[in-house]
Amino acid sequence: xxxxxxxxxxxxxxxxxxxxxxxxxxxxxxxxxxxxxxxxxxxxxxxxxxxxxxxxxxxxxxxxxxxxxxxxxxxxxxxxxxxxxxxxxxxxxxxxxxxxxxxxxxxxxxxxxxxxxxxxxxxxxxxx
Numbered sequence: 001x002x003x004x005x006x007x008x009x010x011x012x013x014x015x016x017x018x019x020x021x022x023x024x025x026x027x028x029x030x031x032x033x034x035x036x037x038x039x040x041x042x043x044x045x046x047x048x049x050x051x052x053x054x055x056x057x058x059x060x061x062x063x064x065x066x067x068x069x070x071x072x073x074x075x076x077x078x079x080x081x082x083x084x085x086x087x088x089x090x091x092x093x094x095x096x097x098x099x100x101x102x103x104x105x106x107x108x109x110x111x112x113x114x115x116x117x118x119x120x121x122x123x124x125x126x127x128x
Contacts (some may be wrong), residue, residue, distance in 0.1 A: 027069035
């Protein structure tokens, strides 16, 4: 018995190889531009493979932003990286998305709740 080979269909196109470093840079720039739309002086940091511990996007006060644009994200590992690299005054967050989808943000509940409570208070809601 020989190996089974998959028959190619006429509409099968060869998969284009993706350079993950270029994809990461492109998405970091897109995320920086998103922050700029909200008035932040955000930019992609000039890191080299994350060696210096800088956030992927800087210029967003009090956030340590790790940017991930992958189909399958190890969220625990990404959050560990953000927490490990964040300065004491920064909230570690992972801002992530799959191809051609909306950005999402992940942070700990302990970091989220004070922001949410402040937002509720601003809206006239008291949760005391």
